[in-house]
Structure formats: C-alpha cells, structure tokens
Amino acid sequence: MIARERRVGTETPKFVLVGASLALLFLSLPLVGLLKRVAWSGVFASVTSGPASEALRLSLITSLFATAIALLLGLPLAWVLARIDFHGRSLVRALVMLPMVLPPVVGGVALLGAYGKSHGLIGGLLYDVFGLQLTFSPLGVVIAETFVALPFLVMAVESGLRSIDPRFEESAATMGSGPSERFWKVTLRLLAPSLIAGVAVAWARALGEFGATITFAGNIEGRTQTTPLAVYLLLESDPEAAYALSFVLLAVCVAVLISMRGSWMGRRS
Amino acid sequence: MKRFGLMIVVVVTASLVPNAACATSTMESSKLGGDLTISAAASLTDAFTALTQQFRQSNKGLKIHLNFGSSATLVAQIQSGAPSDILASADLTNLERLIDSGNVTETPKVFARNTMAIAVKPGNPKSVRSVADLVSLPFVALCSKTVPCGVYASSLLTMSGVVIAESKVTRGIDAKTTLSAVANGDADAAIVYKTDVLAAKKTVFGIDIPGAQNVQAMYGISPIRGSKNLVNAKSFIDFLLSEQGWQILKSFGFQRP
Numbered sequence: 001m002i003a004r005e006r007r008v009g010t011e012t013p014k015f016v017l018v019g020a021s022l023a024l025l026f027l028s029l030p031l032v033g034l035l036k037r038v039a040w041s042g043v044f045a046s047v048t049s050g051p052a053s054e055a056l057r058l059s060l061i062t063s064l065f066a067t068a069i070a071l072l073l074g075l076p077l078a079w080v081l082a083r084i085d086f087h088g089r090s091l092v093r094a095l096v097m098l099p100m101v102l103p104p105v106v107g108g109v110a111l112l113g114a115y116g117k118s119h120g121l122i123g124g125l126l127y128d129v130f131g132l133q134l135t136f137s138p139l140g141v142v143i144a145e146t147f148v149a150l151p152f153l154v155m156a157v158e159s160g161l162r163s164i165d166p167r168f169e170e171s172a173a174t175m176g177s178g179p180s181e182r183f184w185k186v187t188l189r190l191l192a193p194s195l196i197a198g199v200a201v202a203w204a205r206a207l208g209e210f211g212a213t214i215t216f217a218g219n220i221e222g223r224t225q226t227t228p229l230a231v232y233l234l235l236e237s238d239p240e241a242a243y244a245l246s247f248v249l250l251a252v253c254v255a256v257l258i259s260m261r262g263s264w265m266g267r268r269s
Numbered sequence: 270m271k272r273f274g275l276m277i278v279v280v281v282t283a284s285l286v287p288n289a290a291c292a293t294s295t296m297e298s299s300k301l302g303g304d305l306t307i308s309a310a311a312s313l314t315d316a317f318t319a320l321t322q323q324f325r326q327s328n329k330g331l332k333i334h335l336n337f338g339s340s341a342t343l344v345a346q347i348q349s350g351a352p353s354d355i356l357a358s359a360d361l362t363n364l365e366r367l368i369d370s371g372n373v374t375e376t377p378k379v380f381a382r383n384t385m386a387i388a389v390k391p392g393n394p395k396s397v398r399s400v401a402d403l404v405s406l407p408f409v410a411l412c413s414k415t416v417p418c419g420v421y422a423s424s425l426l427t428m429s430g431v432v433i434a435e436s437k438v439t440r441g442i443d444a445k446t447t448l449s450a451v452a453n454g455d456a457d458a459a460i461v462y463k464t465d466v467l468a469a470k471k472t473v474f475g476i477d478i479p480g481a482q483n484v485q486a487m488y489g490i491s492p493i494r495g496s497k498n499l500v501n502a503k504s505f506i507d508f509l510l511s512e513q514g515w516q517i518l519k520s521f522g523f524q525r526p
Binding site for chain 1: 341342345390407408410413414415416435436437438439440441442446450453454455456
C-alpha cells in the first residue's frame with residue numbers, strides 16, 4: 001500500500017490512532033483465540049468425516065444456489081434503485097436493506113409467515129398446488145440464505161451502478177446501440193468489479209447464515225443442517241470438529257475478502 | 270452406576286435440608302440485596318420467571334438476572350467463566366459435569382420432576398396416539414442429542430423400540446425451540462417436556478406417554494463455586510425448596526421429585 005500524500009490540516013491526531021489500534025485489537029483477538037483452539041493435526045479428519053462433511057457439502061451447494069438467485073433478482077433491483085427516479089424509492093431501499101439489520105431469527109419467523117406450510121401466506125398454496133414444501137428442505141435453506149444475502153448484493157451493485165461514468169453509455173447510445181446491447185456490452189463490463197464484490201459478499205453471508213435457516217428450514221442432518229448449525233451443535237458434542245469447521249468458514253471468508261480487495265461498496269484501491 | 274448413587278444422595282438431602290434451611294431464610298430474606306444470576310434450563314423459563322417474581326416481592330433490593338438456555342449450553346458458559354450464581358439443570362448429568370470440573374462443590378438438590386409428552390398440531394390432524402405413530406409422520410422435532418431433552422427423547426424412543434429416520438428429524442437447540450417447530454413451524458410432532466406442552470396452551474395438542482414408556486426427568490440445582498452472591502443463591506434455593514416455591518412449580522405442571 002502506498003501512503004497517501006498528506007495535506008496540511010488533515011494530520012491524524014494521536015488519540016485517533018489509539019482508538020484505531022484498540023478497534024483492531026478488539027476485532028483480531030477473537031480470531032487469534034479461535035485459531036489457537038484449532039487442533040491443526042486433526043482439521044482434515046474432522047471436516048471430512050460424518051456430519052461435518054455433510055454440513056460442508058450442503059452449505060456449499062445451498063449457498064451457491066442462493067448466490068445465483070440473489071444475482072438474478074438483485075441485479076435488476078439494484079438497477080431500478082440506482083437509475084429510476086420514482087416516488088418512494090428511499091422507502092423501497094429501506095425495505096431491501098431490512099434483512100441486513102433484522103435479527104436473522106426474526107427473518108426466519110417472517111419466512112415461516114410467508115412460506116410455512118401450516119401458517120404461511122402462500123406456503124399452504126405451494127404445497128396444495130405444487131406439492132412443494134420449503135420448510136425442512138434444502139430448498140428452504142436456499143430461501144433463507146437468499147433472504148439474508150440479497151440485500152448485500154443489491155447494495156454493492158447499486159453503488160457500483162452509481163459510480164459508472166454515464167458518458168460511456170451515452171457515447172454507446174449515440175453510436176446506435178440499443179438498450180439491451182448497451183447493457184451487455186457496456187454497463188455490465190463497467191460494473192464487473194462491483195458485481196464480483198457483491199456476489200462474493202452475498203456468498204459469504206449465505207454461507208454463514210444461521211438464525212433464519214434453523215428457524216425456517218429446521219436442523220435435519222444431511223438435509224438442512226448447514227455448517228454454522230453443525231458448528232453450534234458440535235461445540236457441545238465434539239468441540240474439536242466445531243473448531244475445525246469454524247476455521248474452514250473463517251478461511252473461506254478471508255479468501256473472499258482478499259479476492260475483493262476492498263471493492264465492495266464501489267471503492268476500488 | 271455413579272449417577273444412580275448420586276441421585277439417591279440427592280433425593281435424601283433434598284427431603285431433609287429444605288425444612289431446616291427454610292426457617293433461617295425467611296428471617297433473613299428481607300435483608301437481601303445486590304445481584305443474583307440464575308442460569309436455568311430452557312424448560313424452566315416460565316416457572317423460574319414466576320418464582321423469581323415472587324422471590325423479589327420479599328427482597329425488593331435484589332437484582333435478579335435470569336439466563337435461560339439448554340443445560341448443556343449453560344454448563345459450557347459456566348465452565349468458561351460466565352458469572353453465574355446458580356445452575357438449575359434439567360438433568361443431573363450436567364450438574365455432575367460441573368462437579369467434575371470443580372465448578373460445583375455442594376451436592377445438587379433435586380427440586381422437581383418432569384416427564385415427556387408428545388406435542389402435535391392443534392386438533393391432532395394426523396391422529397397421533399402413541400410414540401409408535403411418530404414413525405409415519407413426515408417431520409418430527411426432537412431436541413439436539415447434546416441437551417437433556419434430546420437425551421430423554423432418545424432413551425424414550427429406545428425403550429419403546431421406535432426408530433425415527435434421522436432424515437425426518439429436525440433438532441431444536443433446546444426444549445422451547447423444539448416445541449416451536451410444531452407450534453409455529455411445519456413439524457408434525459415433537460417430543461418435549463410435559464410442562465412445555467402445558468405452557469404452549471392452545472398452540473399445540475398434547476398427548477401423554479404412558480409411565481412404562483416414559484422417562485423421569487430430574488431437575489437439580491446448585492450454587493456455583495466462587496459465586497460472589499452465595500447468600501442470595503442459597504436463599505433462593507431455600508425458597509425454591511419451600512412449600513411456597515413448590516406450589517409455584519406445581520402450577521406449571523412439575524411433579525414432586
């Protein structure tokens with residue numbers, strides 16, 4: 001990293017540096033604590049055996065599906081929020097962001113209220129007409145993960161769209177390219193960094209989902225028991241496996257962050 | 270064998286100690302102040318909320334903090350140094366774990382007994398009558414095998430010779446969340462404590478399990494070693510074991526140990 005040129009009047013006061021160091025310490029200490037408890041010699045054996053490996057497999061599949069759905073639905077929504085000036089836009093944006101701040105368990109209860117077979121608004125209909133039960137199914141896990149991951153993607157892509165210089169698209173338009181050609185050939189290419197960042201954050205969030213999943217999709221071994229659920233339960237029966245799984249999740253998240261290099265929220269370094 | 274021995278000791282002390290201790294505690298109780306942190310099994314949520322409300326009446330200066338969770342989680346919290354003055358567990362195994370780790374030095378007192386029951390959707394749409402009927406249901410909610418209500422459910426099923434495929438079993442993290450899978454979710458039945466089924470009122474329909482197939486859940490309580498509020502802790506335990514305390518427990522469906 002190259003230090004930015006400092007301007008007169010913006011020098012950093014000492015107490016800010018102290019605060020920043022404390023914040024960094026606060027965030028890193030638990031990570032060190034986790035790493036210290038991982039039994040390194042047994043990590044591979046722990047995560048490739050029994051319930052742990054099944055949980056990892058299920059997590060991988062469901063989180064990838066959730067990310068794909070978040071992308072398909074989130075990109076159009078981000079576009080509308082970034083580029084169409086309509087009445088009540090800030091209200092819609094607040095609604096979209098709600099799952100980010102909502103306690104995930106409440107999200108799970110809300111999902112039951114919509115898609116639950118017995119009490120849901122349309123869950124009973126889905127079951128009667130299509131024989132589709134989302135609760136206690138891997139598809140339910142995907143729904144829960146998508147619910148919490150989608151806002152992250154929308155947020156990243158919306159701010160990416162806003163930071164695109166409109167002149168590129170304008171000149172493409174003057175050269176006679178239509179709206180959908182412009183979308184694929186110009187906008188999407190300029191948007192790529194934000195899009196990749198949004199996908200990565202959404203995927204990490206989906207992978208880590210706990211509260212909405214256990215509330216809505218349940219906790220069935222090999223069916224809806226994702227890695228975070230397995231970590232929570234293994235902590236009591238097999239702590240070594242729980243720490244090994246935690247390490248895998250941590251490593252994945254670190255990898256995601258490194259690959260993004262701060263490009264989330266439109267800032268590129 | 271070890272556990273059985275402990276249980277007998279516990280039952281004997283439980284029946285002897287309270288009366289003697291009670292006399293002193295009623296005299297002292299108006300002077301209690303400071304804090305009292307009680308960690309209690311999730312299945313005690315309603316009963317202990319009522320008990321502490323009553324206890325607070327005569328100890329206005331006392332700040333009571335209730336911490337509910339699965340007994341296994343509570344033990345893990347205490348072992349990692351969480352400041353708790355009392356553990357009320359839904360079994361004796363978890364108190365033994367605290368004795369083994371040195372966090373409890375006094376012999377736990379057994380204060381209540383509970384049994385298991387089946388909870389189904391209101392109106393019993395799948396006509397469940399017994400534990401054996403659970404096999405044919407799409408989804409059954411049981412507690413995690415790491416918490417007492419899950420252990421009880423497992424041994425109950427074994428005793429009845431009933432095997433439910435793990436692919437149909439959703440596991441709640443404690444008794445309350447397990448029951449909630451039936452009351453608010455799509456699970457067809459749950460095996461939880463009878464007191465939880467009673468507390469859930471009309472949101473579920475309860476089916477008793479005959480005594481021969483059922484398990485007896487023994488609830489134990491102990492002060493935690495190193496507690497800074499030991500006087501408060503002991504007074505509360507005395508109150509719990511008093512006749513007044515028993516009447517409250519009974520009103521929530523608990524049985525005499």
